Amino acid sequence: MLGAVIMVGAAATACSDGGAVPGVHNTSQSILDKAPVATDADLEQSPTAQAIKKRGELLIGGSLDTPLMSQANPNTGETEGFDATLGKLLAKYIIGQPNKKIVNSIPQIRETLIQNATVDVVLQNYSITLPRAEKVSFAGPYFISNQAIATLTEKPDIRGADELNGKTVFAATNSTGAQKVKELAPKANLVTFGTDQECVAALEQGRGDAWVKDLTVVAGQLRLDKKIKLNTGSFGNDPYGIGIGRGDESFKRFINGWLKKIQAAGLWQQAYKETLGTVIHGDVPAPPEPGSVPGS
Structure with a gap:
């Protein structure tokens, strides 16, 4: 599938969670209720994850206007969609609560946002390519x-x-x-x-x-x-990855471990059904294996 590019305005405007987007399915509470939370032993493996938990909020470079992937509610600012749901699940895994903030980004600045530590991750239908992997690291792929x-x-x-x-x-x-x-x-x-x-x-x-x-x-x-x-x-x-700081191998392993957990629990599949699966007919695709493509 394509590495989609949706232009979402200038660089770093931010948006915190709220309510529902007309025409877009909300993240069901059942997904969040069943979402795993990292143990102390898990967190000890990643200094980056520990720092995020201490801050109490996951900063995500993402989109605010991509229907079914990550779209902001014009009234509340909450983001809904497949990427947005995964962002909430990752935030809960690290922090214990789905506390996240979307930093609105465009493709041209995604690497800069990571390199400058403006965001912790980029989760924005971000295609894994070898040239990009020379600038940032990728966990995943989380979707093909x-x-x-x-x-x-x-x-x-x-x-x-x-x-x-x-x-x-x-x-x-x-x-x-x-x-x-x-x-x-x-x-x-x-x-x-x-x-x-x-x-x-x-x-x-x-x-x-x-x-x-x-x-x-x-x-x-x-x-x-x-x-x-x-x-x-x-x-x-076209494999989508989660962009992180270049060379942060411990954080990559941490996120890849989380991906495997939500896949095994059926939460990845449920997130797909409630978002992309409402328009794309057919069976839910098999989740990709983290680390399975060049650059990941």
């Missing part, structure tokens, strides 16, 4: 996304990348989707725009046949827009 194909609802289904050949396809400039279309559908007429919103507008205006983007972003768009549909075809793999 892929490139999804969206069309107008009344159009025939497109069942794979090869069926994009001969069609006009929209993708964001310099996105993973654009790169994959070039590789896997070289005969497609690829048209790129600076933002995904422009891609969606062009699709709705009938100026092309399909929009290719990260599955999580397309799913979020479907939450808001009934004019487009998610097609059955998808392609490519």
